[in-house]
Amino acid sequence: MGRGHGGTRSGSGTVATTERGLSQKVARAVTQMEESIRTNSFESVHAFDDMGNETYQKQGSAKDAYRVTGIDVKMLKDKVVTHNHPRSLGKSGIKSIGNSLSPSDIVTAVVSDAREMRAASPRYTFSMKRPAGGWGVSEKELKSRYSSVVRRINKLDSAYIKSQNYKVAAIERAEATYWHRVNKALAKSLGWDYSKSKKK
Amino acid sequence: MENLIKEKCELYGVDPSVLTENELAALKKEIEEEKRGLRILDSILDNPEIRYRNLK
Numbered sequence: 001m002g003r004g005h006g007g008t009r010s011g012s013g014t015v016a017t018t019e020r021g022l023s024q025k026v027a028r029a030v031t032q033m034e035e036s037i038r039t040n041s042f043e044s045v046h047a048f049d050d051m052g053n054e055t056y057q058k059q060g061s062a063k064d065a066y067r068v069t070g071i072d073v074k075m076l077k078d079k080v081v082t083h084n085h086p087r088s089l090g091k092s093g094i095k096s097i098g099n100s101l102s103p104s105d106i107v108t109a110v111v112s113d114a115r116e117m118r119a120a121s122p123r124y125t126f127s128m129k130r131p132a133g134g135w136g137v138s139e140k141e142l143k144s145r146y147s148s149v150v151r152r153i154n155k156l157d158s159a160y161i162k163s164q165n166y167k168v169a170a171i172e173r174a175e176a177t178y179w180h181r182v183n184k185a186l187a188k189s190l191g192w193d194y195s196k197s198k199k200k
Numbered sequence: 201m202e203n204l205i206k207e208k209c210e211l212y213g214v215d216p217s218v219l220t221e222n223e224l225a226a227l228k229k230e231i232e233e234e235k236r237g238l239r240i241l242d243s244i245l246d247n248p249e250i251r252y253r254n255l256k
Contacts, residue, residue, distance in 0.1 A: 045241050068241045070233060070239075071238060104242055104246075143207075143211050146211050147211055157252075174252060175249060176248060179248070
């Protein structure tokens, strides 16, 4: 099951795989925001333009801390969009990794034609980047592809958990890496660029 | 609504029968929002603990 990605060495130092392709200005603005929100107990979403300016932000509520609802997709077009995933806050062991991007994150990225969708958990950053030619799928096609990928991963997980005699550790491992493995498979099937990097 | 719940659960690879009453209510709220053209980031169904809760 999923191992983390590291970084790539460039002339100016190590660039995390999640920051590949971003200008220094945008990467700085986005990662600074992620550092400021990754340990928040409620979710918030932030969009950045090509100059690194924050052009949109919306917060979840304390009552509904793990979601941000009512997103205006028009505001996300061509933007680098990031948000935090607080669900793993305060958890230890493999559960502290946090969730990768969810289907609703990716569907929102495609529907809004965002340039990139990112999520920051307390320990990791996850990213799905729009290919140069565009996302290349309709919402309907994407959902159908997702359903097929999750069915395949669920089948693999069931076999793995069974082979481990339903040990809680095995179930927790499957749970903790679930969306990362789904996104890896989805990106591979659609020719997208998916990555994750550990917080520095 | 039942079909939309089923569709959303299929997208997330979750069996609707494992959802609690509160989770189901939150899911219905999400679906209503989407019907109004608004989007959400993250769903009640993201919770990785939902998926295999029957196995623990």
